Amino acid sequence: MAVVVSTGPSTLASPAGNPTMVGLGEVRVINGTTLPDETLVAYGLGSCVAICLFDAGSHVAGMAHVVLPGADPSGAPNGKYARSALPAMIARMQSEGAGDPRRYVARLAGGAQILRLGGSGTLPRIGDQNALAVQEALKSNGIALKGADLGGSKGRSVWFNPGEGGQIRVRTVGSAERCL
Amino acid sequence: MHTVLPPHRLSKDQLRLLHEPVDRALARSAETLSELSGVRIAFTSAAIDMVGLGDVPTAVGNPGDPAIGIYVGMEGDGFGYVLLLMDESMAVQLAALMLGEEPTSISFDDELPASALAEAGNVACSSFMNEVGDATGLELLAMPPVVVGDMRGAILDVAIADIAQLGDDALLITTELGPESALTGRDGLLQLRLLVIPTPDTLTALLDALGSKARGE
Numbered sequence: 001m002a003v004v005v006s007t008g009p010s011t012l013a014s015p016a017g018n019p020t021m022v023g024l025g026e027v028r029v030i031n032g033t034t035l036p037d038e039t040l041v042a043y044g045l046g047s048c049v050a051i052c053l054f055d056a057g058s059h060v061a062g063m064a065h066v067v068l069p070g071a072d073p074s075g076a077p078n079g080k081y082a083r084s085a086l087p088a089m090i091a092r093m094q095s096e097g098a099g100d101p102r103r104y105v106a107r108l109a110g111g112a113q114i115l116r117l118g119g120s121g122t123l124p125r126i127g128d129q130n131a132l133a134v135q136e137a138l139k140s141n142g143i144a145l146k147g148a149d150l151g152g153s154k155g156r157s158v159w160f161n162p163g164e165g166g167q168i169r170v171r172t173v174g175s176a177e178r179c180l
Numbered sequence: 181m182h183t184v185l186p187p188h189r190l191s192k193d194q195l196r197l198l199h200e201p202v203d204r205a206l207a208r209s210a211e212t213l214s215e216l217s218g219v220r221i222a223f224t225s226a227a228i229d230m231v232g233l234g235d236v237p238t239a240v241g242n243p244g245d246p247a248i249g250i251y252v253g254m255e256g257d258g259f260g261y262v263l264l265l266m267d268e269s270m271a272v273q274l275a276a277l278m279l280g281e282e283p284t285s286i287s288f289d290d291e292l293p294a295s296a297l298a299e300a301g302n303v304a305c306s307s308f309m310n311e312v313g314d315a316t317g318l319e320l321l322a323m324p325p326v327v328v329g330d331m332r333g334a335i336l337d338v339a340i341a342d343i344a345q346l347g348d349d350a351l352l353i354t355t356e357l358g359p360e361s362a363l364t365g366r367d368g369l370l371q372l373r374l375l376v377i378p379t380p381d382t383l384t385a386l387l388d389a390l391g392s393k394a395r396g397e
Binding site for chain 1: 233234235236237238242243244245246328329330331332333334335336337338340341342344345348
């Protein structure tokens with residue numbers, strides 16, 4: 001069962017702006033004041049989780065494409081791991097003008113267990129662990145979670161334009177776009 | 181001795197060592213698919229490269245596009261994944277060929293077409309492993325196939341999340357398979373790919389075994 005939490009309106013139109021793709025394990029940050037037409041995008045999230053952070057004071061937005069639930073073995077900030085992604089995002093966002101991370105808001109999407117259509121094999125279950133680890137990391141950094149579309153059995157694509165006040169758009173195969 | 185080079189690089193010698201058994205393995209996969217489907221299946225020459233894990237989804241098209249994937253896990257003397265990835269329309273055609281039905285009657289909500297695809301993936305991926313195993317002396321065992329339908333990126337996440345626990349790069353072997361008429365451009369683009377993503381240790385074992393064989397050891 002997918003968990004969907006939203007505290008905002010869901011009236012956005014189709015994705016807009018120049019897409020800046022956020023690949024596996026990457027962190028990308030844009031300043032909505034200087035780059036109003038840029039949109040952060042993560043396509044085809046399966047077990048991965050997109051962390052989307054927004055600082056309303058500076059209009060700086062960041063997205064991390066988290067692959068694994070743990071922390072980087074070297075201790076370095078790194079978007080690949082749930083527990084290492086936030087330090088990487090915060091540092092990058094602050095270098096773009098964002099302020100105290102406790103005033104950021106977060107939205108999450110991903111963490112699915114991809115659906116089996118047939119056969120008798122099994123697939124690793126990493127999506128649930130990723131979703132849990134990311135939520136714990138937000139909590140320990142004092143960042144408020146404003147919306148989440150996590151779990152379930154379908155992949156997701158996510159769009160995040162800082163001009164939309166921190167909201168994200170989420171789409172799954174065969175479903176209408178949702179805004180969180 | 182470790183022979184894996186730093187990320188994103190394989191030497192020309194290593195690529196040459198890999199190409200021959202990989203091409204033979206693909207030929208065997210295509211042959212088994214031909215026997216199953218009753219249509220002559222051919223393949224394009226394999227592309228072999230070390231790529232960053234972040235680049236794997238985009239190496240096979242738009243990661244947001246819907247697709248069908250058949251995973252076969254690799255165990256034994258080596259670990260990793262072999263994945264047969266195709267567009268939904270190709271999956272429908274392949275299942276219809278195997279079941280002797282019209283494509284319009286195929287629905288993957290039914291168990292039978294999904295099972296047919298699982299079998300196609302099983303024979304294609306197992307044939308590949310057998311040939312590579314023969315070439316290297318490694319015993320590579322195929323796990324039961326798993327059919328998944330989703331966005332390309334989400335399908336690839338299954339293998340990537342597993343391999344990412346061991347490193348930041350993956351050996352990616354890709355090829356295109358399809359009816360011979362499509363391969364020669366008469367039927368448009370091919371839409372079926374075979375991807376091989378071994379763990380870093382398995383890649384080392386494969387290269388060591390091939391290197392020993394080339395030196396006549």
